[in-house]
Amino acid sequence: MSTKQTVTGYLPDERPPFFKLLLFAFQQIIVMFPATVLVALLTGFHVSTTIFASGLATIGFILITGRQIPLFYGSSFSYITAICSITGAKAFAGPVADDKIAAAQFGIVLSGLVSIAAGLIIKQFGQEAIEKVLPATITGSIALVIGLSLAGTALGDPVNLPNGVSEASKALALNLSWTICIVTLLATILFSVYLKGTWGQIPILLGLLTGYVLALILGAVNHIPFCDFNKIPETQTLFSIPAIGFALPHFTLPKADWAAVAAIMPIAIATIPESTAHLYQLDIYVNNLARRKGSDKKYPISDKLGLNLVGDGLGDMISALIGGPAGTNYGENLSTMAITNNFSTPMLITAAIITMIISCFTPLTAAVYSIPNAVIGGISIYLFGVIASQGITIMISKKVDMFDSRNLAVIATVLIIGIGGSFAFSDGMIPMFGAKFPAIATAAIFGILLNLLLNIGRPKPEAQSED
Template sequence: MQQDMSTTGWRSVLAGSQILFVAFGALVLMPLITGMHPSVALFTAGLGTLIFHFVTQRQVPVFLASSFAFIAPILYSNQTWGLPATLGGLVAAGMVYLLLSLAVHLRGPGFIHRLLPPVVIGPVIMVIGLGLASTAVNMASGKSGDGSLQVMDYSTALLISLASLITTLLVAVYARGLFRLVPIMAGVLVGYTLAWALGEVDFTSVDNAGWLAMPGFVFPEFHLAAILFMIPVSIAPAIEHIGDVMAIGAVTGKDYVRKPGLQRTLLGDGLGTSAAAFFGGPPSTTYSEVTGAVMLTRNFNPLVMIWAAVFAIGLAFIEKFGAVLLGIPLPVMGGILCLLFGSIAVVGINTLIRHQVDLSEARNLCIVSITLVFGIGGMAIGNQTVTLQGISLCGIVAILLNLILPATRPDPAAPTAD
């Protein structure tokens, strides 16, 4: 009996390392794009996951890590107010989850769906992906994300980025088993290796780094403008969270909306996001890649996710490992992001299709159209002190339009079936 328990324990440990491997590519990609330290992201992903499982009483097999929904807002906020103020805004964004958790506790899960129906969420998710398209293309072309600086020769950068992109595509489409869940990791490895072979990688920083070191934590500062800018951004990932909780429930055959309850999962995710920001890490979200791994391996034990969190925290303190991550060339990330950001936009389109949102109805057409143009076009409302733009603005506009515009009524002049 004791030997069986020991074997089960080792299986959980190995399965935990496997889960981290699946989540790893997207986990470190987000902080590299936004100027955060990947070692800090590893630490806060582990910390957030542990907080989530404490709040949900170890009932839901999910792993929390970097949320791509916040990339564009973080880039803008960093340029406008600096990283510490951005982190303060992210702490506040995590608090929105707490308010949503309280609302679900008081009024039930249906409240969220009435406030944020698919016609609101779909276009907002599309803006998250399409709004970042230029960043992906710039990086794939050897430029900085904003396109202001050419950091690598264009032809060399294009060769590296295409190798990364094609590898990611092939693994995503043709790989089988667990390997199909790690297309980002495969793309990074191939692109990184090619860049090294072409002499575009300098390992001096890796040689100079020690083996063990404290991650480069950055602590938040609280500025009202940054907080007001970041709070609305949390709307889309909150809805993504609900979808992921339902998805993992469908895989395991359990109703997590009822037990431990959506209010607990939202609370855990929100506390994880705020805790991450307190240490200088990116906001967290539940990972669909991990849901795929759970479905493939049929390992539904939440203890596996706890082991994945422990491994992530451990890797955060290996300085050489962090230096290797920081050395990933921009075109490697750019090539992968051409697919990744497009995939995010497709999720938004699929949200409208799956819920059969009728865009021939004037009300729905107005909500989707204005949301897309405001979000992608760069509309900004406010002044130098407080400004709403991008995802923040289009999220609020979509919600307001949904509340203000009347529901479509049947046309009395329309012919009816006998």
């Protein structure tokens, strides 16, 4: 009994005290910020608008799902190539013209209908229907693919040196960057393993601060600008107060463009297995925490897959209606919740509100932007690895038979197509039959079709799992 009493954590319907709430919320913002901003920089969307849209869509998602599914909405990498085909954006070249963003917005708004339709079908035909199409062999493998496909990004961050490093200092800067990355990684791991109570629930934030302070010291001593406060690109806005650094995000409205619909709408299919995997992961971790805390309450999160997909689709619509890119619930935030045992819905709402505030104040945005790539890399190695590990957790919890040749065939092909496609081609697009297909989406669709084909005439799962 005593071990149950010492478990620290917050279930979805629990609210931390105010000061802790702010700390936990800021930690959630830290882990979503790099990827969300990167999508904006790669697609030509306005950064401040993308950040604002992420917070607004998160609040919309949580309210739409009745505060029962604590997940954070952020910009999805799956849509980058499709969006860029409409905006014509060049990476890191700044925002594109409003009419191009507006055309992409129209495609994203309508792509939300795909997730909504999938959610309504599941609500109509029940959970069994979706588990037949998306069993643990698919959702677990997709979670593995998502985590492992990001491995290159995590290890590439420390090599991405800050601007202004001279040719003579590059070797030293690279060595120091890796030092910052490794210290950040080890500090975060040690904090998450050994700290207890409140401190044990903010290991990501503490690891980041450790790496940030080290970067400041090493940068000052060696005259290398690891922490750069001048990274924010200039954008026009309708209203601003320069004296306090306040500027409303640059909002745009969708404009009908059916080419954008054709390019973007099909990509929504790829986010369905991803979102399903995240929901199953969340169910496992929340109910495990409830048991460890001695709670008799059951959180039937996995039963709400239809509601989750409806929320995802409406989240895309909310984001796109004001000028944000398409998104999904974020594995980085889920990993942080799993590491810290903090699944508080009020905490995520607080994080979303703070995110929207940050987007309107350039000094706050600059502070988050100044986090060195090496620090982000150190944290990402841990977080992306946890995402992949959660894929294994799904398959273990669902008792997937790894000696069954059908299961092995599905898992093997999903992993190789998804991970191989992500690393073999710089844009993550597999060139086939005169076209290009996104690696993770292709892996998911191939796995779904293969699983359905191999299970024709197969006995029901109940008969399979009786031993």
